[in-house]
Amino acid sequence: MSKTTNNNGSNNKNNDSSDSDSPLHYLMWFRRDLRIHDNTALAALCERANEDNASVSAIFFLTPEQWQQHDTSLVQVDHIARTLPILAKDLKSQLNITLTVQLCPSFSDCIESLTSLCKDNDISCVMANHEYEGNEIGRDEQLCEQLAKDDIEFVRWHDQCILPPLSITTNDGDSMYKVFTPFYKKWRHTLDVSTIQMHDAPAVDCDDKIELKSSKNSAHTADDIKALSEEMLGDYQKTLQKEDSLQHIDIKAQLTAARDAYPAGESAACQRLDEFVADDINDYDVSRDVPHLHATSQLSAYLTIGTISPRLCYLQASKVQEKLHGNDGDNEDIDRWISELAWRDFYRHVLVDKPNLIRHKAYKEDTDTKVSWSYDDDDFQAWCTGKTGVPLVDAAMRCLNATGFMHNRLRMVTAMFLTKDLLIDWRLGERYFRQQLIDGDFASNNGGWQWSASTGTDSAPYFRIMNPFSQGSTHDKKAIFIKTWLPELKDIPASTLHSEDKMRKALAKGGDFANADYPAPMVEHKSARKLAIAEFKKE
Numbered sequence: 453m454s455k456t457t458n459n460n461g462s463n464n465k466n467n468d469s470s471d472s473d474s475p476l477h478y479l480m481w482f483r484r485d486l487r488i489h490d491n492t493a494l495a496a497l498c499e500r501a502n503e504d505n506a507s508v509s510a511i512f513f514l515t516p517e518q519w520q521q522h523d524t525s526l527v528q529v530d531h532i533a534r535t536l537p538i539l540a541k542d543l544k545s546q547l548n549i550t551l552t553v554q555l556c557p558s559f560s561d562c563i564e565s566l567t568s569l570c571k572d573n574d575i576s577c578v579m580a581n582h583e584y585e586g587n588e589i590g591r592d593e594q595l596c597e598q599l600a601k602d603d604i605e606f607v608r609w610h611d612q613c614i615l616p617p618l619s620i621t622t623n624d625g626d627s628m629y630k631v632f633t634p635f636y637k638k639w640r641h642t643l644d645v646s647t648i649q650m651h652d653a654p655a656v657d658c659d660d661k662i663e664l665k666s667s668k669n670s671a672h673t674a675d676d677i678k679a680l681s682e683e684m685l686g687d688y689q690k691t692l693q694k695e696d697s698l699q700h701i702d703i704k705a706q707l708t709a710a711r712d713a714y715p716a717g718e719s720a721a722c723q724r725l726d727e728f729v730a731d732d733i734n735d736y737d738v739s740r741d742v743p744h745l746h747a748t749s750q751l752s753a754y755l756t757i758g759t760i761s762p763r764l765c766y767l768q769a770s771k772v773q774e775k776l777h778g779n780d781g782d783n784e785d786i787d788r789w790i791s792e793l794a795w796r797d798f799y800r801h802v803l804v805d806k807p808n809l810i811r812h813k814a815y816k817e818d819t820d821t822k823v824s825w826s827y828d829d830d831d832f833q834a835w836c837t838g839k840t841g842v843p844l845v846d847a848a849m850r851c852l853n854a855t856g857f858m859h860n861r862l863r864m865v866t867a868m869f870l871t872k873d874l875l876i877d878w879r880l881g882e883r884y885f886r887q888q889l890i891d892g893d894f895a896s897n898n899g900g901w902q903w904s905a906s907t908g909t910d911s912a913p914y915f916r917i918m919n920p921f922s923q924g925s926t927h928d929k930k931a932i933f934i935k936t937w938l939p940e941l942k943d944i945p946a947s948t949l950h951s952e953d954k955m956r957k958a959l960a961k962g963g964d965f966a967n968a969d970y971p972a973p974m975v976e977h978k979s980a981r982k983l984a985i986a987e988f989k990k991e
């Protein structure tokens with residue numbers, strides 16, 4: 453286990469149970485790790501509590517102001533809100549821990565609340581899992597200082613990745629990999645030669661529980677947590693509804709779709725993993741690029757808020773690989789899926805190595821001065837609303853707006869279209885995705901956008917620009933996905949939908965589908981491609 457602490461974890465007067473007869477109280481601070489199994493901080497805290505005969509309480513802060521500042525989507529906030537009562541029940545029944553959920557709009561409120569919670573309740577040790585984004589790091593550092601003043605320990609554990617950020621370094625020293633393939637080889641090798649640690653928390657023995665004294669904006673039972681979370685969600689929804697840029701989203705329909713697709717809680721996430729590993733992983737390499745098949749795991753929403761551990765995902769996939777293909781057995785499907793989990797780790801490693809990314813900087817800094825990005829609002833709105841006249845792009849954007857999810861291949865296609873065909877600044881697309889995605893996650897989203905815009909580390913070469921029409925013909929041959937999301941195109945043959953020239957002719961005055969309620973392609977791909985390449989070639 454690798455951890456960071458505001459002291460060395462030893463000789464702390466508060467944690468020496470022999471010093472005093474009064475029982476010790478410890479606190480688990482849940483953030484993006486809303487699960488019980490293989491939660492590194494939770495396991496460490498419960499083990500220590502049992503050694504010290506201490507009680508354990510848990511806290512989660514609802515931070516709507518901060519979420520809004522980070523463009524967290526309503527569907528993701530809803531997913532968190534739906535998960536909390538389930539977590540509260542599981543903690544109580546399985547680990548003898550009470551979860552308190554408290555409304556603390558911003559991170560500075562969290563620092564204040566947590567400090568007074570610790571003082572008021574005689575809490576001597578707080579544990580949490582690391583978060584790697586800028587504001588989160590700043591919050592934790594400030595809190596560390598605050599708590600240290602009162603000799604309260606604050607210990608953080610690496611938990612979000614399969615292998616902790618900065619742990620995979622180049623062979624010649626300690627620099628970080630900038631390219632995925634060598635990173636992946638080292639990552640795989642490290643996992644092959646060492647046993648991966650899973651951390652399951654023991655139930656807490658000490659019954660001397662404290663009910664956290666906190667403000668009226670807090671809840672301690674599953675029912676009260678549900679009510680408080682729903683109230684916060686309603687306010688969050690109202691705030692977002694005021695934003696002009698989101699007027700085209702049917703928020704209620706999006707919420708309903710996301711709730712149907714993503715039942716909340718750790719058991720639901722584990723069930724999804726089991727089903728994927730049993731039914732779909734063996735076809736992954738072939739089917740993962742066909743959007744209408746839904747052949748990927750759809751675990752990202754759970755991984756993002758931490759209702760499932762990435763190590764469990766890796767272990768389950770490895771077990772199937774071993775069972776079906778033996779110890780040395782390579783299997784392209786399973787290898788491919790594991791490599792996607794490694795991409796998730798890779799982008800977190802990149803973020804920790806280059807914290808500037810959080811300040812909206814391009815990884816390849818020269819692209820920030822060289823490329824004259826467009827900020828044309830009409831073009832951007834056409835992309836957001838799925839009205840570009842490019843069927844695969846529009847179908848993907850309408851799917852995102854309606855469900856809060858978009859298939860990986862389509863994320864690449866739509867991101868490339870925005871940044872290369874429309875030459876719009878990738879940061880606008882990155883933000884829009886965060887505002888809609890249920891799995892919105894800074895590192896993976898930023899990584900995906902900078903890959904597509906050719907501004908990132910190991911990104912797509914600037915001259916290799918996807919043609920969104922050919923992408924349709926390769927990955928949605930019969931246009932099943934396109935027609936699902938663009939019913940106005942249902943009568944147009946797939947071969948027409950996959951050809952820019954044919955579409956222009958079909959939709960033009962006198963064309964076969966001139967009456968279709970659908971615009972002609974807003975740019976000519978061939979000339980847009982030339983312009984984009986010229987921008988990147990500039991000295």
Ligand SMILES: Cc1cc2nc3c(=O)[nH]c(=O)nc-3n(C[C@H](O)[C@H](O)[C@H](O)COP(=O)(O)OP(=O)(O)OC[C@H]3O[C@@H](n4cnc5c(N)ncnc54)[C@H](O)[C@@H]3O)c2cc1C
Pocket residue numbers: 740748749750751752753755756789792793794795796797799858859860861863864867885889891892893894896897898899900901904
């Ligand atoms: C422009 C763009 C933006 C993206 N934004 C996000 C985001 O905000 N949050 C997010 O989780 N993923 C993001 N991705 C990565 C990827 O699209 C999603 O993780 C994937 O579509 C989720 O579906 P799944 O769970 O079925 O994935 P599977 O194919 O089943 O993959 C398993 C897991 O591996 C991880 N993973 C897969 N592909 C990638 C990838 N390219 N980069 C990083 N991790 C990956 C995810 O955690 C995923 O759940 C983005 C990709 C692009 C190109």
